[in-house]
Amino acid sequence: MTRRDALPVNRVVPALSLAAAAAWLALASVSVAPNRIVPGTAYAASELLGWPLAGVACLPLLGLAALAWRPHRGRLRLALALNLLLLMALPAWVALAGALRLDPDQPQARLGLGPAVWLLLFCLVLLTIELRTRLALPAWSGWLLPVPILGAWVLAAPWLGSLALWQEYRGRSGQFAEALLDHLLLVGSAVGASLVLGAAIALAMRRDARLERLGFTLLNFLQTIPSLALFGLLLAPLAWLSARLDWLAALGVSGIGWAPAFLALLGYSLLPMVRNTFVALAEVDPGVLESARGMGMGPGQVFWQVRLPLALPVVLEGVRITTVQAIGLTAVAALIGAGGLGTFIFQGLGQAAMDLVLLGALPILAMALVADALLGALTRRLDHRTALRQGVTP
Amino acid sequence: MSDRAPTAAVRLAAWRGPLVWLALLLALAFGMPTLEPVLRGIESDTRQVVYAQAGLPSLLANHLLVVGVASLLAVALGVGAAVLVTRPAGRDFLPLVAQFASMGQTFPPVAVLALAVPVLGFGTWPIIVALLLYGLLPIVRNTLAGLEGIDPGVQEAARGMGMGGAQRLWQVELPLAAPVILAGIRTSVTVNIATAALGATVGASNLGAPIISGIVNGNTAYVLQGAVLIGLLALTVDSAFARLTPARG
Numbered sequence: 001m002t003r004r005d006a007l008p009v010n011r012v013v014p015a016l017s018l019a020a021a022a023a024w025l026a027l028a029s030v031s032v033a034p035n036r037i038v039p040g041t042a043y044a045a046s047e048l049l050g051w052p053l054a055g056v057a058c059l060p061l062l063g064l065a066a067l068a069w070r071p072h073r074g075r076l077r078l079a080l081a082l083n084l085l086l087l088m089a090l091p092a093w094v095a096l097a098g099a100l101r102l103d104p105d106q107p108q109a110r111l112g113l114g115p116a117v118w119l120l121l122f123c124l125v126l127l128t129i130e131l132r133t134r135l136a137l138p139a140w141s142g143w144l145l146p147v148p149i150l151g152a153w154v155l156a157a158p159w160l161g162s163l164a165l166w167q168e169y170r171g172r173s174g175q176f177a178e179a180l181l182d183h184l185l186l187v188g189s190a191v192g193a194s195l196v197l198g199a200a201i202a203l204a205m206r207r208d209a210r211l212e213r214l215g216f217t218l219l220n221f222l223q224t225i226p227s228l229a230l231f232g233l234l235l236a237p238l239a240w241l242s243a244r245l246d247w248l249a250a251l252g253v254s255g256i257g258w259a260p261a262f263l264a265l266l267g268y269s270l271l272p273m274v275r276n277t278f279v280a281l282a283e284v285d286p287g288v289l290e291s292a293r294g295m296g297m298g299p300g301q302v303f304w305q306v307r308l309p310l311a312l313p314v315v316l317e318g319v320r321i322t323t324v325q326a327i328g329l330t331a332v333a334a335l336i337g338a339g340g341l342g343t344f345i346f347q348g349l350g351q352a353a354m355d356l357v358l359l360g361a362l363p364i365l366a367m368a369l370v371a372d373a374l375l376g377a378l379t380r381r382l383d384h385r386t387a388l389r390q391g392v393t394p
Numbered sequence: 395m396s397d398r399a400p401t402a403a404v405r406l407a408a409w410r411g412p413l414v415w416l417a418l419l420l421a422l423a424f425g426m427p428t429l430e431p432v433l434r435g436i437e438s439d440t441r442q443v444v445y446a447q448a449g450l451p452s453l454l455a456n457h458l459l460v461v462g463v464a465s466l467l468a469v470a471l472g473v474g475a476a477v478l479v480t481r482p483a484g485r486d487f488l489p490l491v492a493q494f495a496s497m498g499q500t501f502p503p504v505a506v507l508a509l510a511v512p513v514l515g516f517g518t519w520p521i522i523v524a525l526l527l528y529g530l531l532p533i534v535r536n537t538l539a540g541l542e543g544i545d546p547g548v549q550e551a552a553r554g555m556g557m558g559g560a561q562r563l564w565q566v567e568l569p570l571a572a573p574v575i576l577a578g579i580r581t582s583v584t585v586n587i588a589t590a591a592l593g594a595t596v597g598a599s600n601l602g603a604p605i606i607s608g609i610v611n612g613n614t615a616y617v618l619q620g621a622v623l624i625g626l627l628a629l630t631v632d633s634a635f636a637r638l639t640p641a642r643g
Contacts, residue, residue: 009486010486011486011487012486012487012490115513118513126490126494129490129493129494129497130489130490133489133490133493134489221629224584224628224629224632225624225625225628225629226587226588226591226624226625226628227588228588228591228592228602228605228620228621228624229588229591229605229620229621229622229624229625229628230621230625232605232608232609232617232618232620232621233617233618233621233622233625235609235614235617236614236617236618239614256609324500324502327502328501328502328503328504328505329502331502331504331505332504332592335595335606335609336609342504345504345505345508346595348508349508349511349595349596350595352516354511357508357509357511358509360508361504361505361508361509364502364504364505365501365502365505365509368500368501368502368505369497369500371500372500
């Protein structure tokens with residue numbers, strides 16, 4: 001048995017910082033390739049700096065472990081600051097490694113990020129989350145903390161010109177903007193349409209119990225079908241329809257492209273949307289509705305002024321789930337020619353050009369995280385407000 | 395527990411849904427060549443209408459193997475990790491693991507698969523690892539929710555009865571958390587079946603292969619075969635899980 005009154009020892013931060021130090025010493029930081037086709041040569045920190053210097057560079061990580069071993073607030077704050085500095089030093093390290101190994105006479109040379117850099121980034125981000133939780137920092141700090149880190153990458157950009165990811169981007173910046181826009185449009189229109197349609201279905205379900213069972217069975221069924229299969233299954237009927245109906249063809253509907261992607265996205269989005277809207281409307285406190293009626297409100301007034309505002313946070317939760325899901329599914333839609341950032345992923349996989357894959361995958365990941373955080377924050381805000389209006393302390 | 399042990403026939407009848415899907419799946423996987431006239435009607439111009447690069451049964455077996463191995467490993471590791479961080483010895487790690495598991499749910503599976511390839515390379519093992527990593531998250535999250543959601547009074551009662559830590563885990567905590575854990579495994583497996591199909595784009599030969607090949611070559615009949623079989627596989631597995639999970643409400 002451990003003694004409960006002993007000063008708690010935090011083992012999370014030391015474990016993560018030691019893992020980061022091990023990755024730094026053992027794995028390749030960067031790889032250098034003379035051009036896009038030839039596979040690169042990988043260099044670990046010890047090969048770039050020599051063992052003594054690489055070892056010295058580990059000291060901040062060990063310091064982090066030491067600071068958090070016997071945690072109290074002051075030391076943890078210091079650890080968070082150190083951790084942020086390390087995250088900001090990462091782009092400088094990549095730039096330095098490039099300067100050490102890249103031949104200035106070879107403008108085609110490309111610098112790839114090695115596993116050590118990715119693992120360091122991963123460990124340091126986990127450390128940030130851990131320290132933030134331990135310090136119980138307010139929610140807005142989650143928006144503030146990434147700013148200096150992104151700033152450091154932007155500041156280091158002039159020296160990162162040979163970064164392979166950057167070169168891939170520079171080669172197709174126009175395509176990238178277009179793909180980003182396509183992706184956002186497809187997600188936005190699918191989520192928007194499913195919100196309207198989902199609300200209508202949820203309202204209809206509230207009137208008819210049989211419709212409710214049937215609706216949920218159908219939507220659950222649809223949700224189980226893997227996305228690739230659903231995109232494929234829509235191919236044939238849409239191609240058939242557009243071949244027979246001129247006005248559909250004029251709209252640009254065909255077996256491939258945005259039409260099957262939009263329909264499939266809409267289908268997947270309906271289940272979370274309908275479920276949340278239905279539950280939200282059903283779970284409004286009957287006492288509140290009763291008192292609204294008692295105040296002389298008509299059925300329409302009760303719905304628009306009481307039921308809907310109270311249900312809004314749960315509806316928004318549905319929008320959040322739907323949006324995050326749609327961002328990922330739209331990436332798959334690139335396979336049926338719907339455009340979007342998935343195009344780069346599948347092109348890159350086809351050409352075995354991994355940096356092109358990253359050019360598609362990283363923005364999708366970022367988009368999903370930002371959408372999740374934004375809509376989550378909005379939901380909490382509304383929840384808070386509703387709770388206040390109901391006279392309940394949150 | 396029900397008051398009378400159900401007969402074998404009754405027990406089998408309860409599995410009617412999954413069995414019907416399974417029968418349909420196997421019939422189509424093995425009998426696709428006999429459907430050639432039907433497929434010919436859909437795609438009359440192309441010479442080949444039944445996907446023949448590899449037999450459909452072997453593609454199905456590959457798909458099941460990849461998803462099965464990844465899911466079993468994910469269950470073992472995910473439940474193990476969640477149990478570990480809810481024990482006194484591992485509690486330090488609980489906030490981080492819980493936060494990461496819920497944040498990881500927002501990562502799109504395609505992006506995870508795409509990011510795994512540069513690190514792990516092409517082939518079957520990288521896909522298994524990618525599916526395993528992604529499949530871990532819902533299992534960890536649900537196991538944590540299940541274990542943390544147990545009424546403290548029940549825990550106290552078990553302790554009062556003189557149960558040790560291991561006994562409490564096996565006889566009280568895990569059985570009580572089982573429905574929530576099972577729901578997590580169901581999500582994980584469903585997502586894995588869909589993501590494994592995408593593995594065909596990185597060279598895996600599974601049920602995604604006919605779809606990709608059909609899209610690339612403009613052969614709708616190929617697409618249809620792959621799509622119907624994946625759909626049936628997903629429905630078979632999902633309906634089996636629906637049977638295992640006690641009905642809600």
